[in-house]
Amino acid sequence: MGNPLIFFFKEVLGFGGSSTFTIGSLFLGLILLISPTDIFRKFYKPNIPIFRVASFFLILSLLACLFYNPFFGYDNDRTAFTRDIGNFIFIFSFFFLILGVSNEIADYFLPVAILLTFLGSICLIYSMATNPLFIIGQRATVVFGDGTTTASGNPHVYARNAFAGFFASYFFLKSKSVFWKLLSFANIILSVIVIILAQARSLLLAFLFSVALFLYFNVTKESLTAVIKGIFKPLNLIGIFLFIAGTIYFISTQQRIVDIIDLYFNTFIDTFSRALLTAFGLQDEKTVDYSALGRVNNIDNIIFIFSEIPYAFILGGGFRFIYVDVPIIETFVDLGVAGIVSFSLFNYMIFKEAIYTLKWKINPFACFIAYFYMTYFVGIFTGGEPYGTSYWFIFGVAIRFLGIKYLEKSPENNSSEDKLSPVQPPVLTS
Numbered sequence: 001m002g003n004p005l006i007f008f009f010k011e012v013l014g015f016g017g018s019s020t021f022t023i024g025s026l027f028l029g030l031i032l033l034i035s036p037t038d039i040f041r042k043f044y045k046p047n048i049p050i051f052r053v054a055s056f057f058l059i060l061s062l063l064a065c066l067f068y069n070p071f072f073g074y075d076n077d078r079t080a081f082t083r084d085i086g087n088f089i090f091i092f093s094f095f096f097l098i099l100g101v102s103n104e105i106a107d108y109f110l111p112v113a114i115l116l117t118f119l120g121s122i123c124l125i126y127s128m129a130t131n132p133l134f135i136i137g138q139r140a141t142v143v144f145g146d147g148t149t150t151a152s153g154n155p156h157v158y159a160r161n162a163f164a165g166f167f168a169s170y171f172f173l174k175s176k177s178v179f180w181k182l183l184s185f186a187n188i189i190l191s192v193i194v195i196i197l198a199q200a201r202s203l204l205l206a207f208l209f210s211v212a213l214f215l216y217f218n219v220t221k222e223s224l225t226a227v228i229k230g231i232f233k234p235l236n237l238i239g240i241f242l243f244i245a246g247t248i249y250f251i252s253t254q255q256r257i258v259d260i261i262d263l264y265f266n267t268f269i270d271t272f273s274r275a276l277l278t279a280f281g282l283q284d285e286k287t288v289d290y291s292a293l294g295r296v297n298n299i300d301n302i303i304f305i306f307s308e309i310p311y312a313f314i315l316g317g318g319f320r321f322i323y324v325d326v327p328i329i330e331t332f333v334d335l336g337v338a339g340i341v342s343f344s345l346f347n348y349m350i351f352k353e354a355i356y357t358l359k360w361k362i363n364p365f366a367c368f369i370a371y372f373y374m375t376y377f378v379g380i381f382t383g384g385e386p387y388g389t390s391y392w393f394i395f396g397v398a399i400r401f402l403g404i405k406y407l408e409k410s411p412e413n414n415s416s417e418d419k420l421s422p423v424q425p426p427v428l429t430s
Helices: 003-013 019-034 048-067 080-098 101-108 109-129 155-171 178-198 199-219 221-231 232-252 255-279 290-308 327-361 364-382 388-403
Strands: none
Touching: 019 048, 048 080, 048 364, 048 388, 101 109, 101 178, 109 155, 109 178, 109 364, 155 178, 155 199, 155 364, 199 327, 199 364, 221 232, 232 255, 255 364, 327 364, 327 388, 364 388
């Protein structure tokens, strides 16, 4: 959630140009979540079963990186090796720090998330508005440098930020403060706009999937019946008719808005169609999706290589053997059976805890984490690296805060949280 602001400061304002600034900012934000009296002194119990499986996968990946690594780039560029070791250091450090974050974060996290996501979306809109080379229909992102090159930020970062803003704001709509209600409502609208502008297919799928989960767990037959009855009340029908009529009239008089809506709608249909045609091998030069084609070619290469190296089915080809851009497949390609089983298992366990959290509505903070995890759950089937810090930061948060008994409300008694006190290290206990 803080990444869009970091990129804005670096690329638009020109402040802090190195990657050290990015990593330092992320870790500073995490340290600020830890009480000054608790830092490095008190630790809290994570979800131990998931923690064990995730730790096994991480250690397996680290050992493969050190001793079972055919990655050709290491021979030509030692910075690649330094980068990968640095990623593991960041991941282990994040795990260590997140264990020191108190359970009380649930009381103040959502307001902070709303502010960060709202500012991140505003900065993105500002960057687009002040970029003379930005064209309506282009994917919304921050352009690197002065905007004269094709280099730009990852639109998934801003779509994920908007996703977080949408759900954080929804959970805070019940706030008694008028200010927070208005800000939450504005952030919901702005977040939906940014998700559309970013045109990140995997995030859009995750958003639709999460909305479907929300409807499944929150819309009952009784509530749906009540809404339908409410709609057909005379006064409500008049209000709905006036709103629809006013909206249609306004849009019909603004041809520019109609053109923009039509452009983005056609773009979505076109990109999804291209991806599907490419995935099934039905593309031609005009309909090819090069992102999907890269994944298809990678999978074809994997099949060919595994036919030449049968043992790779068991042991894997080694760390970064082939970049597949589909995390769950890449774990199998690189680390073999042990890799894909451990990676799949701990993600299944997190997903199961997330569904339980949403079903019983443990608390707004836990529900927010559960929804936010869904962006990465979809991502492990669509794109990214299984060793990337972007994945493991949310994995760490989910392992720390999902399925923890002292964060839960009993399904039979939702009156209060059962909070337990932390203890001194090295024993991890709730």
